[in-house]
Structure formats: structure tokens, C-alpha cells
Amino acid sequence: xxxxxxxxxxxxxxxxxxxxxxxxxxxxxxxxxxxxxxxxxxxxxxxxxxxxxxxxxxxxxxxxxxxxxxxxxxxxxxxxxxxxxxxxxxxxxxxxxxxxxxxxxxxxxxxxxxxxxxxxxxxxxxxxxxxxxxxxxxx
Amino acid sequence: xxxxxxxxxxxxxxxxxxxxxxxxxxxxxxxxxxxxxxxxxxxxxxxxxxxxxxxxxxxxxxxxxxxxxxxxxxxxxxxxxxxxxxxxxxxxxxxxxxxxxxxxxxxxxxxxxxxxxxxxxxxxxxxxxxxxxxxxxxx
Numbered sequence: 001x002x003x004x005x006x007x008x009x010x011x012x013x014x015x016x017x018x019x020x021x022x023x024x025x026x027x028x029x030x031x032x033x034x035x036x037x038x039x040x041x042x043x044x045x046x047x048x049x050x051x052x053x054x055x056x057x058x059x060x061x062x063x064x065x066x067x068x069x070x071x072x073x074x075x076x077x078x079x080x081x082x083x084x085x086x087x088x089x090x091x092x093x094x095x096x097x098x099x100x101x102x103x104x105x106x107x108x109x110x111x112x113x114x115x116x117x118x119x120x121x122x123x124x125x126x127x128x129x130x131x132x133x134x135x136x137x138x139x
Numbered sequence: 140x141x142x143x144x145x146x147x148x149x150x151x152x153x154x155x156x157x158x159x160x161x162x163x164x165x166x167x168x169x170x171x172x173x174x175x176x177x178x179x180x181x182x183x184x185x186x187x188x189x190x191x192x193x194x195x196x197x198x199x200x201x202x203x204x205x206x207x208x209x210x211x212x213x214x215x216x217x218x219x220x221x222x223x224x225x226x227x228x229x230x231x232x233x234x235x236x237x238x239x240x241x242x243x244x245x246x247x248x249x250x251x252x253x254x255x256x257x258x259x260x261x262x263x264x265x266x267x268x269x270x271x272x273x274x275x276x277x278x
Contacts, residue, residue: 087226111230
């Protein structure tokens, strides 16, 4: 179990339920969405109260970009997907988090967005662990 | 009418049809999606062939972050929205472009994503021009 390293930061309960920790990056915790329909990673900057990217300090914005793009590149390598989808929405979970999702032309929502599409399908534990290990190895 | 300043760059036909030019930033052309249901801006980096953010040069990635966040902040000021949605999807239009959308709890798709939601509702010309001017003034 990973712990919040930054004083005052605690993970949103919805993110805690729907995703599992992978590793710490410099600014963000990297998590995997527990939904086997898509290879789907989430970066959560460890900044208490942050909701909008543009409200973070400029250095944090640069770090977030660096970490997001590093993760996107790794996910592309691991999945050989057609397209990476990157987004910071936050309409439901207000705590700042960035989605990085691998999309394929035969995936269940293609070419539409994944958010709000049907019901989450959790991985088997072993399957999730294996995916997380592949991502870690590619980073 | 604005022109492509970078040799070899031409705007995707779908983006050309669905959105209107606002101004040039350093790296990107800023455009407004011609859909009055949401205040919706699009940044198009003037890099021929670019499809994924992580495939751009590191300096371009940093510039894109800077311009995106500047635009997001301006759009928030102009609209006083509940939440900014920022995304690079590209499942349909493959040319790299970043969406910056102002969301409100009473908007037609809230809290779901806007992409693929119903049919685009074009502005009246004067209404679009006024919105573009407000964004420009806030930048």
C-alpha cells in the first residue's frame, strides 16, 4: 500500500475505489483505472486542493506535462494502441487528475470518449498486477 | 482570414469546417468550436504531421502546456464556469489539437463529456465574433 507523501494530501474516495496505485512519479501518483475495457492510467498530482491545471504553480504545470507525456509514451509502447487520449475533466471527481487512455478501433467506445460509457469492468487481481508491471517496466 | 505561417502545415478539413480562427499564439492557432452549447476553444499546434503530444519536441510540449493553461485561465475568467475540461483525443480528427471547454452544471451534457453529445449548434456570426473578442481580450 502506498501512502501520501505530501503533508495534507489525501486521495479522493472515488479515485481510491476505482483505481489502484502503480508507482510514484516526481509530482504525481500514477494509478491504473480498474477497468479492463481500456488500458487506462491516471496521474494524480500530490497537491492538496488542486482542481485546475492552470491554478498550479508554473513549475508544477511543467512537471505534470513531463510526467503525463512520459506515461503516454510508455502506454503507447506497452499497448501499441491506435491513439492516446489525454484529458483533465474533473466534472465528477473534483480533485485534479489526468487520464491517459490507450484507444483502439475495436474498443467498446471507439471513436467516442470512454467517460460515462457503460459500467466499469474490474480486472482480475493478477491481470491488473501484470498490466501495472508492464507499465512500470516501460517507464 | 488567417493563414498557416508554418511551411507544410495545413489545417484538417474537419477542424476547418467545425471551428473558426481566433488568433495565433506562439505555437498554436487558437480556434473557437462553432457550437454554442459550450464555450469551447481548440488549440492547433502548427506542426505538420503531429498526432500525439508526446511525439512533439520537448520544447513544443512545454509551449503547448503554457498556451493551453493560458487559454484555460482566460476561458475560466470569461465564462466563470464550474470546471474547465482539457483534452487531446484525436480519435476522429487525427491532426493534433487540444480542447479547452468551459463546463457548467446546467450545460446539456453535464457531468458527461461533450464529445459525441447530440448535434453541433452553430452560433450566429455576430455571437461567435463577440465570444472570440472576449477571449482575445482576456488573453
